[in-house]
Amino acid sequence: MTPERPDPVAVPTATYRLQLQPEFPFAAAEAAVPYLASLGVSHLHLSPVLEAVPGSLHGYDVVDHARVREELGGEAGLRSLARAAREHGLGLVADIVPNHMAMAPRHNRALWEVLREGPDSPYARWFDIDWRAQDGRLLLPVLGGPLGTELGRLEADGDVLRYYDHAFPLREGTGKLPLPELLDAQWYRLGWWRLARTELNYRRFFSISELIGVRVEDPEVFDATHRTILRLLHEGVLDGLRVDHPDGLADPDAYLRRLHEATGGRWTVVEKILADGEPLPAAWPVAGTTGYDALRQLDGVFVDPAGAGELLGQFRRFAGPQGDRGGHWESTVRRAAYKVLTHELAAEVDRLTRAADRVCAAAPDPALRDRAPWALRTALRELLVRMEVYRPYTSTDASLVVTGEAAAEARQVFTVPEEAAAVDAVRDLLLGRADGPGAGEFRARFAQTASALRAKSVEDTAFYRYVPLLSANEVGGDPGRPAVSPEDFHAYCARVQRDWPATGTVLSTHDTKRSGDVRAALAVLTECPRRWGDVLAEVTRVGPGVPDPLLAWAAWQTAFGLGPAAGDTGDSGDAGDAGDAEDSGEAGDIGDVEGVGERLGGALLKHVREAGLHTSWTEQDPAYEDAVAAFVREGPGGAPGRLIGDLRDDLAPQVRANMLGAALLQLTMPGVPDLYQGTEGEYRALVDPDNRRPFAPRRAPSEKSSLTGAALKLRRRRPDVFGDRSAYTPLTAEGPAAAHLLAFARAGEVVTAVTRLSLRLAEQGGWQDTRLELPPGRWSDVLAPEREFTGHARVAELFGPLPVVLLERTGEADGN
Incomplete structure (x- = not known):
């Protein structure tokens, strides 16, 4: 039975991103539907659902656009998930990958045919290949060494050429030729993998040779690669789309126009990375971006600009000559x-x-x-x-x-x-x-x-070389200018509400280098840069020798951001919010080698390879990488890490304020919030694969999950307040601590207020008599409805048990 077809232009109130993989297929997502529906989201946001390379943990390596991925349960599994979601009031949004396919001939039938038939294949128009290069042959950089050293490992087997677990089709009539002649007779050239850097003649995804560019600018290719997704949309299985990496396409403008027409105007967001201040092209017929531009604002508003400047000075002094190489962002x-x-x-x-x-x-x-x-x-x-x-x-x-x-x-x-x-x-x-x-x-x-x-x-x-403040090093961010003023935040929100009210907003994604809660902790360091410098000096004195100071700086900051092993749940099990870990019985030591140390090791190995200063993915230095691993074990993952842990514990109230503040801002600012799996509660994760572990519903409520649930349910109950016609009104406090309050109203019916730079606030004596003038009416705390406010509310009373508050207008003020 096909799910009831939704309104083709329906806008989600909130989406929840699930990373599908063989260990978390459609059936597992369906089992989680009751829990996800209870959160208050309107749609589940699925990672790519089409056939991918077997075992893929992400699905972006598509091999067949005509089939729903069998490892996840196939089309029957997806339809079953859609029915279960619909029964619980949820829809489905799917990630699509128009830019590239997997360079895996064994699994990619279209590519197989091109390798067999060459440029005359009907599939040749699918792929962005320069047949004028390499003597009209497609270079396949798959050999472990130069051809002369690998020749003995190649074998013709009927109409197939084999190399270890690789298989390639043979051009018709060439199967019985001697091996050297057979290789020269193919439409492809097998080459040493290192040739990809200079000799490749097909477009790829960034520098990943395993992903070949697709020519969706060709109408026939567009139709063939989108037919199944569009059918699922029109049959009501899917409700909307997230478009992966449109910037790789020959003409994103034309592609998005064609997609908009083909979908009938379904809600669609694009993974467009905007530089700070860069506008989204106004001609694009989309709802907006996937939200990295919002992430930059949400992170920056909790950064102290003066403290960030002090951190930069410390970074340059600490990192020495390497800091000079990376001491200026531009x-x-x-x-x-x-x-x-x-x-x-x-x-x-x-x-x-x-x-x-x-x-x-x-x-x-x-x-x-x-x-x-x-x-x-x-x-x-x-x-x-x-x-x-x-x-x-x-x-x-x-x-x-x-x-x-x-x-x-x-x-x-x-x-x-x-x-x-x-x-x-x-x-x-x-x-x-x-x-x-x-x-x-x-x-x-x-x-x-x-x-x-x-x-x-x-x-x-x-992002891996310039690291004064790691929380600023996210896609769409500006590490050279990490702070965002409240005025700039309000101006951004006003523009979004005016121009792109249904755009996406995010704090964490499958691609963020650190989850939102890790970045919230790191931002606190800008409020105490001297204290950070003192602790860094001490761990450097008592800790092991460092492979290089740039890596050491990044390692200690990463350890601080990740926090104690109690937060080592990168899955969605709840370890308790900051300040609750002791009561949860799950508190751990930041020096827990099997927890933080192991995860730090993986993230920092990726860090040094991406930086490319001493080792890289293609020119690895085993001695240096061994030194990095030893440093992590003995330093951040060992006893000296406890000094960082002590600092993190002392700053727990400020980490909590940033974490809850960023979450509430994202959930109530203009746009459609997308929650990454597990982030409804405290979620501390590093770069992939640390942030891509199979999802599991949370076991117990926490401050953050209660706040998240309350905001999501309010959005679902009052869509008019957060919709495209909802007014966004900045609210300004008065009093000695006014600069530490960020507040706004939505449609005159909901007020969000959060604390920013809470450590500076405490050092200056707290809120004192700072007041916030609320819009007319009687207002109740959404989390505690018995708490009511009107008129000029004292901020100290407004916040009460939490450093944030979400208010709903419940009636006229007394006397009106």
Whole structure:
């Protein structure tokens, strides 16, 4: 039986993200439905549901768009989950992956056919392959060494070529050829994995060669890769979509228009990473983003700007020469971008250069001709590294992205003015001021390369080199300016309510490097930078020798953010909120090697490989990595870690205030809150795979889960208050501690108030006689309805047992 079809333009009141995997399939999600419905969300947000590489823990490595993933229970399992959800008043939102598929020929039938038949295959148009390179063959970088050393491990088996557990189709009529001739006769070239850096001739996801780019700009490819998802939408199994990585597409504008038309206008959000202050393209027919721009605001409003500056000074002194390499955010990003372009994305730059050369050589305007490939490559490199956003779009002004200032700087790299004109030629092509055969392809390729560069240089490199305050190092964040003022927060919320009222908001996702509660703890360090410096000096004195000071700084901050082993539940079992661990009977020591130490070890190994200063994913230094592991065991995971634990315990009230404050802001600010699995209660997790463990419902209530449930139920009960026509009104306190209160009203019916910079507040004597003028009416505490307020409420009384309060208007004030 098909679930009743929902309203095609229905907007969720709140979504709950579940990471599906073989250990948590559709049946497990269905069993959790009663619990999830009781929280007050309106929709379950599912990670990708289509067929993926067997055993995949995330589902973004799709191999078949026509089938729902069998390991999760297949389409029958998904339909059963949808029915159970509908019976409990819930809908389903699914993550879709239009940009790429898995480079796994054994499982990817479309790719298998391309490898067998070459560019004449009907599936060849699916994949973004440059057949003009590599002598018309597709490079497959799968060999463990150069071909000469691996030849003996290759075997022709009928119409299949085998290499360990890899299998590749043989071109018709070649199966009986001698092995060297057989290899040369294929539409693909098997190569050493290290060749991917410079020789690859297919577009991939960032620098991940195991994911091949899909050409959804082709209408036939769009139809084939979206048919099943669209059918599930129109049959009422799914209600909305989250679009993964639209920036990788050739034309996100056209793709989103086509998707909007095909879905009938279903609620859709896009994983668009906006730089601070960058607007979402107004022409996109979507509800908004997945919420990283909101995350930046939510984190920043709990950061003390003065203290963040002191932390930066300490970081530079502590990290020494390495700190100088990463001591300035903008220069760190620039250096990382140069490194990524010359290493991880060298093949992409080669392809982009070839595209530019073809356009210039055939351009009708003679001014574009006679541009040496090296000059075009240099111009492209210098323009790319100076971009401050992910990419330009056809619906926006490219001159705001590829700026005149960037071009002027790029020209300075050349010594001959006539050769520097290559910069102007490239920029004119990008801005549409010049044209020629292939110019459209060149512009699309530039935008795709720019997107991959920004992601790799910022998210995957600079965020691991520039680490004064780790909580600022999240996608969409600005580590060089980590603090957000209340005024800026209110201005952001007002813009969202006006322009994108149904956009997504998040605090934690499957991709955040640290969960929201870990970041809430780290933000407290900006209120006590000198105390942090003293503790850091002591753990450095008594602890083990460090592999390098940059890593040590990050390790000790990570240990502080993660907190005691009582929070070691990265699943959804509740360890009690800050201040409750002792009563829960689950308190642990931050020096618990099997808990915090083990998790720190995994996260910090990833940290040093991403930073790429001493070791990396492709050029590993075993001696250095062993030293890192030993340092974690003996330092943060050992006895010295207790000093960090003592500081964390002393600051527990401030951590609690930040954690509850950020949660309440997210749940009541403009937009649709998306809760990551387990984050309804305290959730301390590090980068994946630490944050992707199978979900389990929480065992017991806590302060945070009670607050979360109350806010979610209020949203569900009063959708008009939080909807697209709801007014957002900042509220300002009066009195000596007014700067420590952040408050706003929604539609004149709900008031949110939270404490910010609570340690500074305590040092200044608390709230004293600070008051908040409430909007007209009688107001009750949603968590404790017997508590009522009117008029000018004393903030100390308003907060009562918690450092936050959620009020609902229950009637007219007495005497009105």
